[in-house]
Amino acid sequence: MEKIHNFNAGPCLLPDEVYQSSAQAILNFNNSGVSILSISHRSEEFINILEETRKMSLELLGLQNKGYSALFLQGGASMEFLRVPFNLLTTKAGYINTGNWSLKAIEQAKIFGQAKILASSEDKNFSYIPDNFEIPERLDYVHFTSNNTIHGTQFQKIPQTDNVLVCDMSSDIYSRVFNCDKIDLIYAGVQKNIGAAGLSLVVLREEILGNTNRVIPAMMDYQEHLNKNSLYHTANVFGVYTCFLNLKWLKKQGGVEAIEKLNNKKAALLYETIDCLDFVHGTAEEKNRSKMNATFYFEKPEMNKIFDELCLEANIVNIKGHRTVGGYRASLYNALSLESVKVLADVLNQMKLIV
Numbered sequence: 001m002e003k004i005h006n007f008n009a010g011p012c013l014l015p016d017e018v019y020q021s022s023a024q025a026i027l028n029f030n031n032s033g034v035s036i037l038s039i040s041h042r043s044e045e046f047i048n049i050l051e052e053t054r055k056m057s058l059e060l061l062g063l064q065n066k067g068y069s070a071l072f073l074q075g076g077a078s079m080e081f082l083r084v085p086f087n088l089l090t091t092k093a094g095y096i097n098t099g100n101w102s103l104k105a106i107e108q109a110k111i112f113g114q115a116k117i118l119a120s121s122e123d124k125n126f127s128y129i130p131d132n133f134e135i136p137e138r139l140d141y142v143h144f145t146s147n148n149t150i151h152g153t154q155f156q157k158i159p160q161t162d163n164v165l166v167c168d169m170s171s172d173i174y175s176r177v178f179n180c181d182k183i184d185l186i187y188a189g190v191q192k193n194i195g196a197a198g199l200s201l202v203v204l205r206e207e208i209l210g211n212t213n214r215v216i217p218a219m220m221d222y223q224e225h226l227n228k229n230s231l232y233h234t235a236n237v238f239g240v241y242t243c244f245l246n247l248k249w250l251k252k253q254g255g256v257e258a259i260e261k262l263n264n265k266k267a268a269l270l271y272e273t274i275d276c277l278d279f280v281h282g283t284a285e286e287k288n289r290s291k292m293n294a295t296f297y298f299e300k301p302e303m304n305k306i307f308d309e310l311c312l313e314a315n316i317v318n319i320k321g322h323r324t325v326g327g328y329r330a331s332l333y334n335a336l337s338l339e340s341v342k343v344l345a346d347v348l349n350q351m352k353l354i355v
């Protein structure tokens with residue numbers, strides 16, 4: 001089969017060896033004659049995988065031996081929009097509003113208390129990351145979204161605050177070196193750069209829990225999940241296994257430091273191509289551009305059709321922009337090769353000859 005260049009925003013491309021090993025595990029897990037879909041979540045084999053995955057998830061963020069624990073929970077990042085305030089919000093939390101996903105998180109927080117908007121880029125359809133804003137003291141926590149998947153913007157630095165800091169890192173986790181030890185709770189839907197959809201990874205410092213005096217149902221309670229070592233109930237065994245394989249792959253590549261170098265090259269190639277052509281423009285402010293999701297549009301809407309046809313010929317798929325932004329979005333997650341970005345850059349350059 002010809003190579004397909006899959007720029008999907010999520011669930012994202014995973015490395016071929018992850019697809020192959022997970023397919024093999026469905027047929028015959030570790031030569032046991034049994035499918036991974038049919039082993040016990042309390043079996044020794046699975047507990048070893050879960051523990052190794054939890055360990056790697058911390059190591060790759062540079063958080064091993066720093067008082068953090070990792071949980072693989074069901075529900076995806078949207079469940080954490082709810083679990084975070086359930087566990088941490090007593091009176092008032094602060095949210096930085098940088099896009100649709102921040103807004104969804106804010107809506108959930110409002111169920112539990114006040115969600116104060118500390119800064120927002122809504123005035124320009126979230127095309128930038130606000131800076132130079134004050135963060136008051138004594139908030140229950142401050143929440144930000146490190147990468148805005150839909151709008152193609154990314155925080156370059158971590159907001160400075162003495163409050164508990166919470167970050168939705170769903171779409172740039174494990175893509176770049178970030179001072180994660182400045183953050184008290186990180187969460188991410190695993191379907192980007194971690195594994196197959198259906199889980200969220202939550203990395204947290206246990207000491208931030210237990211301050212709300214609220215009765216928290218067990219499935220919502222981080223403390224309960226910590227007490228049970230992320231096995232409160234039947235785990236998503238296969239989902240965790242895909243995370244295990246993918247994080248192992250990332251370690252083999254040289255970890256986040258090494259993949260960041262590749263990600264920088266991919267983003268530079270695409271943005272330089274866009275900036276050299278006068279008929280296509282990035283939608284995000286240059287200094288806030290995301291290296292994971294590059295959003296762009298053509299000056300004349302009639303060019304979309306030509307671009308779509310050229311993409312089809314070049315086997316480029318899943319590059320349409322989100323409906324709230326329009327245009328196109330090329331997602332450059334860890335497993336996407338530089339070669340795929342070269343193919344896309346060639347297509348954009350070909351447009352020069354046509355228009």
Ligand code: PMP
Pocket residue numbers: 010075076077078079101145147148149150168169170171189190
């Ligand atoms: N936050 C961000 C930054 C996202 O990109 C997404 C999904 N694309 C979500 C949250 C929601 O994740 P989920 O679908 O896993 O609930």
